[in-house]
Amino acid sequence: MPDVIIVGGGISGAAAAYEIARAGHSVTLFEARSLAAMASGWTLGGVRQSGRDPAELPLAKAAVERWGGLDEELGATTGYRRRGNLRLARTEAEVEIIRELVVRQRELGLAIDYLPDNAAIRAIAPAIGPAILAASFCPGDGHADPIPTVRAFAAAAARYGATIREGTGVRALTRTGDTVTGIETSDREIVSAGRVILATGIHAPELLRPLGLDLPLRVKLVCVMQSVPLPPLFEQVFGVANADAAGRQEVDGRLRVTTGIGDWPHEPVSWTMDALAPRAADIAVLIERVTQVLPAAADAGIARLWGGLIDLTPDALPAIDAHTGLDGLIVAAGFSGHGFGIGPVTGEILADLALARQPRFDLTPFRLDRFLREPATDVALTLHG
Numbered sequence: 001m002p003d004v005i006i007v008g009g010g011i012s013g014a015a016a017a018y019e020i021a022r023a024g025h026s027v028t029l030f031e032a033r034s035l036a037a038m039a040s041g042w043t044l045g046g047v048r049q050s051g052r053d054p055a056e057l058p059l060a061k062a063a064v065e066r067w068g069g070l071d072e073e074l075g076a077t078t079g080y081r082r083r084g085n086l087r088l089a090r091t092e093a094e095v096e097i098i099r100e101l102v103v104r105q106r107e108l109g110l111a112i113d114y115l116p117d118n119a120a121i122r123a124i125a126p127a128i129g130p131a132i133l134a135a136s137f138c139p140g141d142g143h144a145d146p147i148p149t150v151r152a153f154a155a156a157a158a159r160y161g162a163t164i165r166e167g168t169g170v171r172a173l174t175r176t177g178d179t180v181t182g183i184e185t186s187d188r189e190i191v192s193a194g195r196v197i198l199a200t201g202i203h204a205p206e207l208l209r210p211l212g213l214d215l216p217l218r219v220k221l222v223c224v225m226q227s228v229p230l231p232p233l234f235e236q237v238f239g240v241a242n243a244d245a246a247g248r249q250e251v252d253g254r255l256r257v258t259t260g261i262g263d264w265p266h267e268p269v270s271w272t273m274d275a276l277a278p279r280a281a282d283i284a285v286l287i288e289r290v291t292q293v294l295p296a297a298a299d300a301g302i303a304r305l306w307g308g309l310i311d312l313t314p315d316a317l318p319a320i321d322a323h324t325g326l327d328g329l330i331v332a333a334g335f336s337g338h339g340f341g342i343g344p345v346t347g348e349i350l351a352d353l354a355l356a357r358q359p360r361f362d363l364t365p366f367r368l369d370r371f372l373r374e375p376a377t378d379v380a381l382t383l384h385g
């Protein structure tokens, strides 16, 4: 019987498996599909502190420190580059949004600059188009290759003795009274453990509901377009003031660009790949927005298109919590479109909670029961990328 079971092999689950295994504890990770099969593979891959909610900023700052040493620590290439994040203003109204964002984020202690005109932006990123009026620039932000990163965490976890079971779905968590005791797989295998970490992204509510717990998620769709490899164009991650486009150039030269967050008219329980196919109209809008920001993108050959689902909570903050009312259960879901960058630190926190160590962060903003106390309001479109 493992000390800890993790359900979900995205970055949250894989990083937690690594931290728990290297602390000398036995851990088994169950992944229904393959590692990084969902958000952690669909993602843009931005590693961002700028634009973070104040509650999440300490995690994002700590994550940037971790990312810098991850390749060496995990013995694999994550593709991490710390080249900054540009958030661009295309209109006078967006200039004001960016100016305010810089003031607010500086007050929170983040090193972030205001670039007041197009020349200042193009001095940093010459490929940015002439129509862009102003930008914020956070030099400490960056990006990484998502699937290699998740695989690197899982491989390092396995080297420390973790068991990684891909292709094994979990249909239910088992309980005795007020204690979660393990899981039942889709093949009806029962596996017991002292702690269960639920890191199943959009699929968390369906496993929590039978336990009497509610995680109110709205599932949203982001369209992603990836080009063939191109010569170097820019090194930063770019976003825009109203978050309706973002992009980066991957280490191999491919552009990976995304739209804003749109509705997804399907049920999370039973989605198929067809339900993720981006609509042609959304892609047309994406191309228009991206080429305004990055004119050279108009000549890029398109290699792949996909849709990625976002587990959006009412306040766009995740639930990372062991105070669920059920002993042995730890929840980590609802990362609301920005859980990749903080993934290494999420893993550390989950290990702390599972191993009864004191986390080094204030986790109050991430309590699951806040949704019972606070009325569910729809947050404004949240930044991703």
Ligand SMILES: Cc1cc2nc3c(=O)[nH]c(=O)nc-3n(C[C@H](O)[C@H](O)[C@H](O)COP(=O)(O)OP(=O)(O)OC[C@H]3O[C@@H](n4cnc5c(N)ncnc54)[C@H](O)[C@@H]3O)c2cc1C
Binding pocket: 007, 008, 009, 010, 011, 012, 013, 030, 031, 032, 033, 034, 035, 036, 037, 038, 039, 040, 041, 042, 043, 044, 045, 046, 047, 048, 168, 169, 170, 171, 199, 200, 201, 202, 203, 207, 222, 223, 224, 258, 307, 308, 309, 310, 332, 333, 335, 336, 337, 338, 339, 340, 341, 342, 384, 385
């Ligand atoms: C298009 C897009 C762009 C994004 N851009 C960024 C960005 O630039 N920066 C950033 O920080 N974040 C970004 N995000 C968000 C980020 O990718 C996610 O917040 C993060 O990857 C969540 O990781 P996770 O491990 O919590 O969940 P997931 O990656 O969704 O992993 C959950 C895993 O659980 C598995 N699973 C589900 N149910 C079960 C079950 N019953 N049994 C077993 N396994 C199960 C799934 O197959 C999946 O692999 C983006 C997301 C999308 C979709």
